Amino acid sequence: MQNFNKSTSSKRQNAASDPSGDSEDKNAKKMLAKIGWMTFSTLLRLGSGLVLFLILARTLGVADFGTLAYWLAFCTLALMPVNYGFGLYILREAGKSKDHLSIILGDTLVAKLILAAVLSIGMATAAYNWIPDQQLFWLLYGMAMAESFSEYLNYSLRALGRFQEEAKLTLVTALLNFGGVIAFTLALETLPAVATGFLITRIFSLIITWRWIDKYLPIRISTLNLAMPRIRATLRNGFAYAADMALVTLNSTFDILLLSHLAGPSAVGLYQAGLKLMQGATTFAPVLSNVYMPYISERASSGDNIKKTVTELNFKVLSLGAGMGIILAWASGGITAVLFGTEYSEMTTLLPWFALALVLRYLAAGFGINLTAHGHQYIRVVTNVSALAILIVIALLTVPTFGPRGMAFAVASAMGFVALAYYITLIARRIPTGMSSTNVLILSLAALLIVLNIALSN
Secondary structure, eight states: OHHHHHHHHHHHHHHHHOTHHHHHHHHHHHHHHHHHHHHHHHHHHHHHHHHHHHHHHHHHHHHHHHHHHHHHHHHHHHTHHHHTTHHHHHHHHHHHOSTTHHHHHHHHHHHHHHHHHHHHHHHHHHHHHHOSOHHHHHHHHHHHHHHHHHHHHHHHHHHTTOHHHHHHHHHHHHHHHHHHHHHHHHHHOSHHHHHHHHHHHHHHHHHHHHHHHHTTSOOOGGGOOOOHHHHHHHHHHTHHHHHHHHHHHHHHHHHHHHHHHHHOHHHHHHHHHHHHHHHHHTTHHHHHHHHHHHHHHHHHHTTOOOHHHHHHHHHHHHHHHHHHHHHHHHTHHHHHHHHTOGGGGGGGGTHHHHHHHHHHHHHHHHHHHHHHHTTOHHHHHHHHHHHHHHHHHHHHHHHHHHTHHHHHHHHHHHHHHHHHHHHHHHHHTTOOOOOOHHHHHHHHHHHHHHHHHHHHHO
């Protein structure tokens, strides 16, 4: 009994003298809670968007769905200057200090509004002279503008760590966006009706988002700093994020524009249907990015050892990417038949290539989060420029012969290059890569199974 009391007393003393274990447990629980809420909100937003596009694909048919996909990609590309990567900039700065978040948000909002005004004036001139379908363009341009500001405001909730509030907000806006567009689509079944539904729901979503954010981070026009030196400084500080965001946008939209030029709207319809499935499967990549990036950035700035955290991050991204990639490849026939119908039967040979691109995108996401958290955003910019060039060259060589399959191959090749370039950079900078033997095994098995499926199905 005496020995037991001594042992218990010793354990209590050790626990009191070494609080790091309790601190790590608390951090782990907080991280899991954040991941849970971010997963919920992202699944709502992207999941509802995926279901919406599945319905649109079946309702509109391959050709009209391809036309809609083209103009959505065009408007997304046109709004690159307005997006400017301010969301990532806010998250990065919040990881350093949350005390100045209201100032950062105010400065970026002023810059974003100015960019939006300048771009809209320029687009009015361009649309009048060069864009044939102006009705569809302006409806979707307005939708993309409203969505850009809504997504930007959402980042402030993430920066504040209010992931539960973001989940509630996402639930409201996702239901509004989904229900509104579906109502217009089923009622009229025309492209202008679909575009009108997109515009109206996004405007209401922006109003709701602004009022929701105002409870936690109120911004008043009278408090905004409109001094030009301040605006120039904000644009300069966010340029690396803007360049990276622009290149990511180019990599995710230019393929659709190029494919439309090379193969027409029907090829775009098939390709976009498969691409939407892949994008839906990448839901968890931004979740992990938004949660881990500020955490890794904070620990890296204070000189803490982040090897365990980065390994944990890569285990999660690879497990998710590998699992969904294998399912997408080996169940491609059933997925196509159930979700899209016979008109999209050619997608069966497309999905295995998207599955490979999916795994490589998750791998690159883990490395990219690590690079950004360490302040090496410019590396991502250079890498994505090169990846875009690779995508264009391969697409020009393969699309004329293989159609949308050639574009899917180009996307997978570009993503493989990005992942490899990020990995080499991390090693060169002596930053932990997080590629443990377990993570390497997961990647190898997924790649082997998907490549085997490609060989059997083509």
